[in-house]
Amino acid sequence: MKIAVANQKGGVAKTTSVICLGGVLIKSCSCLAIDFDPQGNLTTGLGVEVTEGQLTTYNVITERSSAKEVLVPTRSGLTLLPSDISLASAEPELMSKIGNFFLLKEVLEPIESQFDHILIDCPPSLGLLTVNALAAADAVLIPVQCQFFALKGLAALLETIQSVQKRLNPDLKILGVLPTMAERNTIMTQDVLTSLKGRLKDIPIFDPVPKSVKFPESNVAGEPIHTYADDSKLVKPYQTIANTIMEVQSNGAKKSKVKR
Ligand SMILES: Nc1ncnc2c1ncn2[C@@H]1O[C@H](COP(=O)(O)OP(=O)(O)OP(=O)(O)O)[C@@H](O)[C@H]1O
Ligand SMILES: [Mg+2]
Known part of the structure; x- marks a missing residue:
């Protein structure tokens, strides 16, 4: 299953969620993580340093380099399509290209059968890269993020998802919303959780990920949370999402068997 982790708001734990969810999925499945953000935080967070001349997502998207040639293993067990700042020039370069919404879809086609799951870390914008991921x-x-203004911008993201569903990818599902950096017993966190439940009637809301310094520490260490910190409270929300993904995938497989 291919899952885009997206929110145009910065610093809400998109990259951390890809690392943590990937870290859980990799225990029982093969998993590719795509760094689709010019900041390259997923690449760094998985302990990979892009060296001079190394091919990255930029080359795959703009020059049609084969994605297979660009993949790198990481010590977490996840395979990575790495990125660096060069990806920033992809959007202006590709703006006038015909079919420019489907570039990622096309480059994944030859490699996607090698992986049970593919996680795409989106940049904090609703530009061409995020639309390609969707x-x-x-x-x-x-x-x-369980913070003031957290819901601001969510409507714009949901609208973008709806347009993608209507015009580009009718099969795109919303897996759910993941409240992150939740602080126990704070009014702020409770307000955000209540507003999410009030506004998102048809969208699943996963159990919140607690705020913990172990997350930034694990990012710096280039490790998923479950290997960095032996704390089930921090891992559990990601485990629940991984279970949902595996369930959705096995239901999809059953349905396609019935169709055949
Ligand atoms: N549950 C958490 N508790 C505390 N800190 C967290 C938690 N999750 C993530 N963080 C920290 O918050 C910061 C932002 O997280 P992250 O980089 O994953 O967000 P992002 O949405 O990918 O950001 P960007 O939009 O810039 O790509 C990082 O320092 C990360 O370590
Ligand atoms: Mg990020």
């Missing part, structure tokens, strides 16, 4: 994905996971 056009290529089966589902989108939306991390939302």
